[in-house]
Structures are given as structure tokens and as C-alpha cells.
Amino acid sequence: MKPTFDSQKALFLSIAEWLEDAILAGIYEEEGQVPSITEISVQYNLNPATALKGVNILVDSGLLYKKRGLGMFVSSGARTKLLEQRHHVFFDDYIRPLVNEAKRLEIEDARLKEMIERGYRHDN
Secondary structure, three states: OOOOOOOOOOHHHHHHHHHHHHHHOOOOOOOOEOOOHHHHHHHOOOOHHHHHHHHHHHHHOOOEEEEOOOEEEEOOOHHHHHHHHHHHHHHHHHHHHHHHHHHHOOOOHHHHHHHHHHHHHOOO
8 A cells, every 4th residue: 555645735644644544454453563764765755754753643643652673563452543533534524514415405314314325335
């Protein structure tokens, strides 16, 4: 899984999000090692300080921890914590606006539920 660098987002935030996505996808499992700052900076042609700043976001949030002399590792419970965080963001970014628009269009909650269920069944 390669990080996508969004021109609207700071590089260190893209690195943090890429690592989060990789943890969610099971690429880096709990108690497993993640690439070193040097590996990240060389592989993606980044300043090591930028890579470090992105990794430190996950350290500060308790998703990664450092084993002295060995590197960085995914914390136990990191995937569950990330899922919970992403669920909250999903609710705020998608569900609230969806419900507000449904109310504006006078779509009853049963009809909205039916539409969502149809969306789950529909192939893109």
C-alpha cells in the first residue's frame, strides 16, 4: 500500500493517514513492526523530519510505540481504536449531512433506511 500525497494536505499528515490505513487493512498488525523513519523517507523521497512528524502523530495518539533499538511497533488495540475514530468521523462527515438533506427533502426515516439498504445491495 503506497501513500497518496494530496496536494491539499501536509505531507506528514498523509504519512500518518497512510500508516493508519495500513493498520486498518492488516498490513501492519498489532505488535508488529512498521517501517523505520529512514525506510519511509528513502522509499517515498521525503525529508526524514517529515516522515518522523507523521509517525509521531500516531505515537502521540497511542497507535504506535517505540522499542528502543528495534524500531516502531503497532500498539495493542490500535485497529479497534482507529475504527472507533473513523466511525466518529464518518458520522460527522457523511451521516449528519445525509440526515440533514433527507429532512430538507422530507424523506421519512423509514424511506431513508430503505434507500441506504438498497445502496448496500447495489453494485457500483
